[in-house]
Amino acid sequence: MQEIKANEMDSGQRIDRLLSEKLDDTSRSDMQGRIRDGLVEVNGEAVKPNYKVKTDDVIIVHPRELVEADISPQNLNLEILYEDDDVAVVNKPKGMVVHPAAGHHSETLVNGLMFQLDDLSGINGELRPGIVHRIDKDTSGLLMVAKNDVAHRALVDQLVDKSVTRKYVALVHGTIPHDKGTIEAPIGRNPKERQEMAVIDSGRDATTHFNVLERYEGYTLIECILETGRTHQIRVHMKYIGYPLVGDPKYGPRKTLNTDGQMLHAGTLGFIHPTSGEYMEFNDSLPEPFEDVLETLTPLSD
Structure with a gap:
């Protein structure tokens, strides 16, 4: 948990922008998600991402609880076009679901990624490790995958921009x-x-x-x-x-x-x-x- 007391220079700024600038290892889009999920409180109450900060506001930012993904790695012979320590580019075949959900607990892209890649980011939670964006089950083609949280935030920011x-x-x-x-x-x-x-x-x-x-x-x-x-x-x-x-x-x-x-x-x-x-x-x-x-x-x- 992180606590910030707003000063006069902070007054009038949107809370999502202020927190993304003040806190390390985060981004504005990530902070907007935390605010919408109720993980940010101002003077003990939840706010919206466009809330304008006031002098002496007490802002508390709660961390996301990352749960270990209960997903079985599967060898699905995914085509990895590119991979380094931060990102990978994968070619998703038609008919494959991107991440586990109701009715699709196996043979998803995430199952295959967990088998073929050593690391995946955890920002998206237990069922979507590494997934920055998605395409529909019956759409084929290229997806970028984040192998750590810093890379994930950077790629999401590019999508937002x-x-x-x-x-x-x-x-x-x-x-x-x-x-x-x-x-x-x-x-x-x-x-x-x-x-x-x-x-x-x-x-x-x-x-x-x-x-x-x-x-x-x-x-x-x-x-x-x-x-x-x-x-x-x-x-x-x-x-x-x-x-x-x-x-x-x-x-x-x-x-x-x-x-x-x-x-x-x-x-x-x-x-x-x-x-x-x-x-x-x-x-x-x-x-x-x-x-x-x-x-x-x-x-x-x-």
Whole structure:
């Protein structure tokens, strides 16, 4: 537990920013999470991350209790594209869940990481060691993994600052007439269907850029560049503009190609290395099943 008494120079500052500056080995995003989880008290009461500190406020910051992960390491032969003492980049196959949850206690990406990597960060708690961001079960592609807590915070800060490069390739229904576009539409929980996300006025800001790669009869292959990382963002945004992903059981049409899940691949991932400060970018080609589906389509002539 850490206790801080605010002085006159602290007065007026947001508490999340103040604590991230005053405390070592933390970040603003990490502190926002602690505040939302009730681990920060001001004068004995919980506050929100945007609370403005007052002179003589007594701030108490409680540590997170990290529980040893009760997860069995499994040899899943994960493809590790890069690894050093701080980070790793892994290629998640389609059909694999990222971390254990109800109904998925084994053969997740975390199970495989615990077998193949010596160290993983613990910030995300017992069931998500090392996981900085995630992609859906039926989305394939690249993920960055943190091997210690300092690296984890640095990578999360880059996600918050929108400085991580994340490019996806998707096959959508319909022929998109324009070569590029930007979708800016807030995403939140669908009030009519709690298992789905939707574009709603009260949602969180979400921005997706896209470029057309190839047009086929009835379909379009696109590259999507994420500026934000909301749950199901690409799937929801493409449905919103009338071009849902092929094979998407949640947001796509029932009549679709036989693909065993949405046609979406996280093919490019770039970030600044937490220790060296060097920008690193990784690329992965489309999985063979994705390519096989494209081979069945008829390209449109220009």
